[in-house]
Amino acid sequence: MTxxxxxxxxxxxxxxxxxxxxxxxxxxxxxxDRWLDDQINPSAIAIPxxxxxxxxxxxxxxxxPTETFVTYGPPSYRPPGGGKPTADDLKAAIEKGxxxxxxxxxxxxxxxxxxxxxxxxxxxxxxxxxxxxxxGKGLDRLWVGAYEQEAIRPHVxxxxxxxxxxxxxxxxxxxxxxxxxxxxxxxxxxxxDFQGLNENxxxxxxxxxxxxxxxxxxxxxxxxxxxxxxGWGFARRDENEGRPRRRLGFFGRALxxxxxxxxxxxxxxxxxxxxxxxxDTGTKTLLxxxxxxxxxxxxxxxxxxxxxxxxxxxxxxRHISYQLAQFFVADAPDPALVETMANTFQSSGGDIxxxxxxxxxxxxFRDPAIYATRFKTxxxxxxxxxxxxxxxxxxxxxxxxxxxxLGQPLYGCQTPDGFKCxxxxxxxxxxxxxxxxxxxxxxxxxxxxxxxxDPQGFNARRPERMAEKEPAFLKANGTPVATSTLMTTLGxxxxxxxxxxVNAAAPPLQPGLLLGSPEFMKC
Amino acid sequence: MMHPSRLAIPSRRRLLKAAAxxxxxxxxxxxxxxxASNPDSRGKRLVVVFLRGAVDGLSVVPPWGDPDYxxxxxxxxxxxxxxxxxLDDRFGLxxxxxxxxxxxxxxSLAFIHACGSPDQTRSHFDAQDYMESGTxxxxxxxxxxxxxxxxxxxxxxxxxxxxxxGPTMPRILSGKQNVANxxxxxxANAPSVLDRPVINAAFDQLYxxxxxxxxxxxxxxxxxxxxxxxxxxxxxxxxxxxxxxIGFDTDVQHLATMIKQDPTIDLAFFALGGWxxxxxxGAAEGQLANHLKPLGDGLAVLARDLGSxxxxxxxxxxSEFGRxxxxxxxxxxxxxxxxxxxxxxxxxxxxxxxxxxPGLSTEVLxxxxxxxxxxxxxxxxxxxxxxxxxxxxxxxxxxxxxRPTMSADITGxxxx
Numbered sequence: 001m002t003x004x005x006x007x008x009x010x011x012x013x014x015x016x017x018x019x020x021x022x023x024x025x026x027x028x029x030x031x032x033d034r035w036l037d038d039q040i041n042p043s044a045i046a047i048p049x050x051x052x053x054x055x056x057x058x059x060x061x062x063x064x065p066t067e068t069f070v071t072y073g074p075p076s077y078r079p080p081g082g083g084k085p086t087a088d089d090l091k092a093a094i095e096k097g098x099x100x101x102x103x104x105x106x107x108x109x110x111x112x113x114x115x116x117x118x119x120x121x122x123x124x125x126x127x128x129x130x131x132x133x134x135x136g137k138g139l140d141r142l143w144v145g146a147y148e149q150e151a152i153r154p155h156v157x158x159x160x161x162x163x164x165x166x167x168x169x170x171x172x173x174x175x176x177x178x179x180x181x182x183x184x185x186x187x188x189x190x191x192x193d194f195q196g197l198n199e200n201x202x203x204x205x206x207x208x209x210x211x212x213x214x215x216x217x218x219x220x221x222x223x224x225x226x227x228x229x230x231g232w233g234f235a236r237r238d239e240n241e242g243r244p245r246r247r248l249g250f251f252g253r254a255l256x257x258x259x260x261x262x263x264x265x266x267x268x269x270x271x272x273x274x275x276x277x278x279x280d281t282g283t284k285t286l287l288x289x290x291x292x293x294x295x296x297x298x299x300x301x302x303x304x305x306x307x308x309x310x311x312x313x314x315x316x317x318r319h320i321s322y323q324l325a326q327f328f329v330a331d332a333p334d335p336a337l338v339e340t341m342a343n344t345f346q347s348s349g350g351d352i353x354x355x356x357x358x359x360x361x362x363x364x365f366r367d368p369a370i371y372a373t374r375f376k377t378x379x380x381x382x383x384x385x386x387x388x389x390x391x392x393x394x395x396x397x398x399x400x401x402x403x404x405x406l407g408q409p410l411y412g413c414q415t416p417d418g419f420k421c422x423x424x425x426x427x428x429x430x431x432x433x434x435x436x437x438x439x440x441x442x443x444x445x446x447x448x449x450x451x452x453x454d455p456q457g458f459n460a461r462r463p464e465r466m467a468e469k470e471p472a473f474l475k476a477n478g479t480p481v482a483t484s485t486l487m488t489t490l491g492x493x494x495x496x497x498x499x500x501x502v503n504a505a506a507p508p509l510q511p512g513l514l515l516g517s518p519e520f521m522k523c
Numbered sequence: 524m525m526h527p528s529r530l531a532i533p534s535r536r537r538l539l540k541a542a543a544x545x546x547x548x549x550x551x552x553x554x555x556x557x558x559a560s561n562p563d564s565r566g567k568r569l570v571v572v573f574l575r576g577a578v579d580g581l582s583v584v585p586p587w588g589d590p591d592y593x594x595x596x597x598x599x600x601x602x603x604x605x606x607x608x609x610l611d612d613r614f615g616l617x618x619x620x621x622x623x624x625x626x627x628x629x630x631s632l633a634f635i636h637a638c639g640s641p642d643q644t645r646s647h648f649d650a651q652d653y654m655e656s657g658t659x660x661x662x663x664x665x666x667x668x669x670x671x672x673x674x675x676x677x678x679x680x681x682x683x684x685x686x687x688x689g690p691t692m693p694r695i696l697s698g699k700q701n702v703a704n705x706x707x708x709x710x711a712n713a714p715s716v717l718d719r720p721v722i723n724a725a726f727d728q729l730y731x732x733x734x735x736x737x738x739x740x741x742x743x744x745x746x747x748x749x750x751x752x753x754x755x756x757x758x759x760x761x762x763x764x765x766x767x768x769i770g771f772d773t774d775v776q777h778l779a780t781m782i783k784q785d786p787t788i789d790l791a792f793f794a795l796g797g798w799x800x801x802x803x804x805g806a807a808e809g810q811l812a813n814h815l816k817p818l819g820d821g822l823a824v825l826a827r828d829l830g831s832x833x834x835x836x837x838x839x840x841x842s843e844f845g846r847x848x849x850x851x852x853x854x855x856x857x858x859x860x861x862x863x864x865x866x867x868x869x870x871x872x873x874x875x876x877x878x879x880x881p882g883l884s885t886e887v888l889x890x891x892x893x894x895x896x897x898x899x900x901x902x903x904x905x906x907x908x909x910x911x912x913x914x915x916x917x918x919x920x921x922x923x924x925x926r927p928t929m930s931a932d933i934t935g936x937x938x939x
Contacts (some may be wrong), residue, residue: 059644113936178855179852181802182853184854193853193854195852197852198801198857199851199857200799201856203858207646207648213644222645224718263809310727340725375736386753405710406690407689407691411675414797415575415576415647427735427739428691429701429703430703430704430743430746431690431739432736432740432743433717433738433740433747436715436716436717436726436740437716440716441716490543497728501725501729504725505725509721509722509725511727512716512722513725513729516726517729518729518730518734518737521736522736
């Protein structure tokens with residue numbers, strides 16, 4: 001039973017964000033294999049009504065990128081009476097727009113804390129990070145939530161090619177890595193800021209998203225892939241209205257004068273738009289294969305062919321498998337495990353579920369020698385601590401601020417490589433003292449997690465500003481978490497030293513000691 | 524990764540440091556009299572500012588004298604006039620860096636142009652990794668060059684001998700030597716629950732071992748206490764006035780205060796992001812200018828606040844690679860090769876742009892598109908370490924194994 005107990009803790013610590021009350025018993029009685037089977041088919045697991053209700057209350061979560069742009073974007077329209085929008089208009093729009101990333105963060109954290117589909121939430125974390133976009137880059141503050149909803153979540157255990165295509169066409173990615181401006185030099189669509197090639201997305205698409213940096217591509221491949229992807233951008237206002245093409249900025253600024261009409265048009269519309277006027281129609285060579293240039297709307301097929309090639313490349317299978325194994329199994333994953341996973345990736349046509357299944361049933365993942373050996377990432381640490389306490393979270397701001405303090409602000413990774421997941425990346429002197437401060441405040445019930453949410457105070461672009469105010473967040477008095485309940489929830493993972501220190505401490509400090517212990521820092 | 528501390532071991536370095544401290548007290552103050560002129564500064568300091576994302580060196584120090592420069596950049600070239608600073612007949616300085624002009628004029632600011640890595644990669648992440656490990660092209664190097672540098676510097680270890688600003692430990696300072704990291708902004712001197720003796724004592728029981736977490740815990744506590752002590756004056760000052768602005772200038776003020784309180788701080792590191800200007804880079808004004816201004820202003824604040832300690836400090840500003848010579852189709856620039864390194868501080872033989880200028884005509888460009896590298900970054904940093912911190916060739920070999928030999932020109936960058 002001891003061995004089983006250790007395995008049960010291992011799977012909920014790695015496949016999920018650690019146990020909530022009752023999880024260890026539930027997994028033990030269901031059996032680890034059957035529980036993992038459930039996790040890998042998440043749609044069969046019921047979502048609690050409370051969580052559904054809470055998510056339903058987040059109105060911007062269901063909005064398309066076009067809708068959030070129209071409703072919360074910069075006021076480029078002329079207000080009644082004419083004239084350009086004033087600085088106050090712009091400031092007001094930014095204030096109004098804070099609700100969009102605030103609700104995205106709220107939805108993500110609430111799901112990770114209380115969804116029983118824990119593997120799904122881990123996969124969302126993994127894939128969002130793999131195809132990272134940054135909330136602090138311009139319009140992406142309005143689009144990170146929609147990106148996760150539309151491009152990431154539907155595919156986290158689906159086909160890699162679908163995921164790749166969904167990210168490639170999402171305005172959040174098109175904007176983040178600049179491809180929306182990528183234009184064939186000398187093409188009829190050249191205008192304004194659309195003057196020529198931009199290789200930013202093409203490079204990261206191969207280096208980070210698919211082949212990996214040593215995946216066998218050259219600078220010529222980067223340029224050719226950028227040429228292939230010329231014209232991949234946003235819907236234009238005249239396209240959305242079904243009117244003849246006119247050369248206007250994306251979404252059409254003039255339409256902002258009639259936001260109600262735009263809103264009607266925006267609903268249900270995909271924001272992706274291929275502009276054949278800006279496409280390079282010449283023949284390209286990608287990874288040694290000739291891709292003939294196509295004209296008109298067929299030009300988009302070149303990009304689809306390139307994505308097919310990249311998704312099917314053996315280097316991609318290895319790269320993705322390595323990253324998955326590093327995320328779930330070990331900082332330096334066993335090459336044999338990675339090879340097995342890569343073979344499954346190839347033979348299944350990039351079926352993510354099949355690859356994850358091979359990994360979770362591998363001897364490497366089940367090896368007791370790896371249990372509780374990794375220093376949790378800040379995201380994992382904060383979520384696991386909140387889950388363990390069982391506190392019902394209404395106000396996620398203290399958690400979001402803590403993630404920023406610890407260097408892992410949600411949606412706040414500026415660079416396209418995403419956050420690292422290894423012990424080396426996160427274990428440092430400052431991390432320890434900050435985690436302990438958080439653990440003590442959480443355990444003493446002094447984080448205002450039950451306060452009313454306040455999106456107006458939410459600063460997604462500068463989360464560290466929230467973090468710096470963190471001490472002021474603390475409630476003067478709180479109800480400490482019950483130590484005995486917490487120990488039952490977390491199971492038999494604590495050393496005699498820790499248990500002794502807990503027993504000797506004053507009751508309000510006891511849960512903080514457990515959550516700030518070396519055993520709880522690791523997974 | 525934290526490793527077993529050497530705090531308890533009377534190491535060779537501690538003995539050396541003790542000997543050095545004794546030497547200061549001796550009456551023969553021969554040679555350059557920095558110790559006499561700066562009595563509160565015992566160490567030679569190095570501050571490294573890493574601009575992650577590849578800053579456009581051709582805008583930072585625009586090669587005005589090069590006939591191909593403006594033609595390659597019709598909308599984003601930094602042109603003479605408009606507040607931009609004339610450095611010499613070949614080069615200018617971006618107008619957003621006007622705060623650095625006095626340092627150029629007093630010859631404590633230099634640049635090394637066409638400087639960079641011999642590795643060909645245009646991946647940000649590989650290039651940063653190589654510049655931080657100090658071993659271009661070698662991915663298996665476990666530690667960073669600043670950590671190896673710490674290993675060859677004399678002196679006993681203490682919790683703030685090397686400081687990384689920010690919530691994570693950068694690659695460049697990772698390795699065998701323990702290094703503290705200090706929170707950014709106002710969080711640097713925020714109180715911790717561990718300031719309360721009862722809580723501190725309770726957690727001390729949990730982290731007594733020789734394992735990485737226990738070491739990190741002990742380092743964290745010691746650094747927190749040291750930083751709090753160093754910044755007490757700063758806290759008082761801030762409490763009396765308006766809250767200091769959050770950003771680079773806050774962090775450099777913290778560093779300057781800490782250095783003045785604690786002269787044994789040898790190394791410090793900052794990383795600043797936002798330089799990957801693929802679109803709408805701007806020229807004298809715009810996106811890049813908006814990022815350069817707080818950097819230049821912050822460096823000027825650091826120099827000012829260091830006071831006499833500026834005389835013993837060298838500040839390096841580095842970035843993983845440069846950007847394409849020609850602007851792209853979106854008034855931006857893509858990933859390139861050669862860049863400019865900034866070298867600032869009292870010991871610098873400044874007022875000069877170092878490095879051989881390779882030119883910008885297509886036939887001399889790297890891969891036909893990028894500024895070539897004529898000075899290896901290890902040569903440039905090595906010259907600073909040798910001249911400023913007195914590293915021997917053998918010590919330099921430890922910091923930068925397989926480094927190329929230095930030219931006479933570059934070794935002159937530190938005043939003798």
